[in-house]
Amino acid sequence: MAPKMEKEMLSAEITSKYELVVGLEVHAQLLTKSKIFATDTTEFGKMPNTQISVITLGHPGTLPKVNSRVVEYAMKMGLACGCEITRHNVFARKNYFYPDLPKGFQTTQDKNPICVGGFVPITLPDGTEKSIALTRIHMEEDAGKSIHLAEEPDTLVDFNRAGVPLIEIVSEPDIRSSEEAYAYLVEIKKLVRYLEICDGNMEEGSMRCDANVSVRLRGAKEYGKKVEVKNMNSFRNVARAIEHEFERQVELVEVGKEIVSETRTFDANTGTTASMRTKEDLNDYRYFPEPDLSPVVISEEWLESVKASMPPLPRELYHKFVDKYGLPGYDAGVLTDSKEIAMYFEELCHHTSSFKAASNWVMGPVKSYLNEHNEHISDFPIPAKSLAELIDMIDAGKVSFSAASQKIYPEMLQDTTHSPLQIAQAQNLIQESDEGSLLPIVESVLAENAAKVAEYRSGKKGLIGMFMGQVMKKSEGKADPKVATKLLTELLEN
């Protein structure tokens, strides 16, 4: 825990007068094999300056060439968010000097981003749904990596990351709380992972987020002056930075001080932001069209083929699971958290109609197996069809739930050659649900406990549990409890 701050916290009475306004800019590194304008590999974690080419290093006389997969991935994200896809795309140069930018400009899109408009639906912890509008999504290249070490007199630069493709997803200032910002990031991550265009890992930097934060009095029409906050490397830290900025800005406004439009950096240790002083009074990027790249024109045919290749999206599956399978929202949320789990559950539901039971199995035993073994669902040993068979066996009363979960399921994880029915038979776990074969057992239990039968008949109904236990014992645990209870009650009541 951080030491208690001396500073007085703002009272809820004061903060409730103000409204928080946030827009997020998310950079997502695309999962292509090669860079956006050159054929260098994009793998993470290689030796420094080994994934470089003359194009990446910006040597004179070299010509970049667009990686068509980057355009395709950007289109996918746009289609998933309901954006309008720009048909005539021109790249632009954003000019500034920084040592990790080898060319002295970043190749990006300016006036005509590939995706315009659109929205991201989010669900808050209390179940409220809200739509966050998008301004744009555009394609651009990543910069290299500068390493500033305290003991080094110089800054070290690694250009492996320079030219790795990015999409930048810019939201409208529609976000009104840190919870909404968090939910928005969760949704973006889910989308890029479903689309398989980015692995969405903020801790490793494959997804990065800057926040534009301002405050205004509730009911005000005009936005306050915005502050850009950078350097947050987790969803949690984005939420913390926004909370801190809100407090800081409200405090300034309360004492009549002006908010400076500036860039601030978040410090995860203190949970506060600090000004990043830049010498340049204002950013002047002098954008102009990139003359070295020909325009990218998206034909109807190309757009249609990308549309046809779209996977099911988390929202669609969520609603399908709730509406068609009648699952609680909680279940649908957990199951659609990753596409692979959702698809496994989908397959399960093609083979069984016990949807809720199927959901319980996936959320419970299946997920805990994967967590325990740190495995991906694609490595899960039990095919959906076999698990569905087991679920149906429980449903039909052929095996008890406890036999299924404690004996058959663990065996199925080890033995993929036998069906659950074969395993149940081999382990002698098939329940007696046939009244004809259970009746003699029930009758003998009652005959052996004549005194207890009399007690039961004189009102001690609780004894039914004792009779049940006896039936189970005699049947070696194989009696179907439902059928046994029915028979016992019938005989005792007569």
Add this chain to the structure above:
Amino acid sequence: MKIDLDTIKKISHLARLEFDAESADKMKKDMTQILDWVEQLNEVDTTGVEPLTTMSSEVNVMREDVTGEHLSHEAGLKNAPQRDADYFRVPKVLE
């Protein structure tokens, strides 16, 4: 179009160039001349003409997402003004 000294200062800062008073004054004159010359283009009526972004009429000059030739680590670092075994070295940048 008249270029003033403040504009020269701003542009030279953005371009990371330095001028003494005399050169700045010469640059001011040169840039004014260059802009005046280019300004002649304003005489042409360009209503309804899309901005020209490339000299070629080619579109969709793209490549497949395949990896190819790289510079070797050594060759890549060869032109670095300063380097070590792994990295390009530049004057310390503090944020």
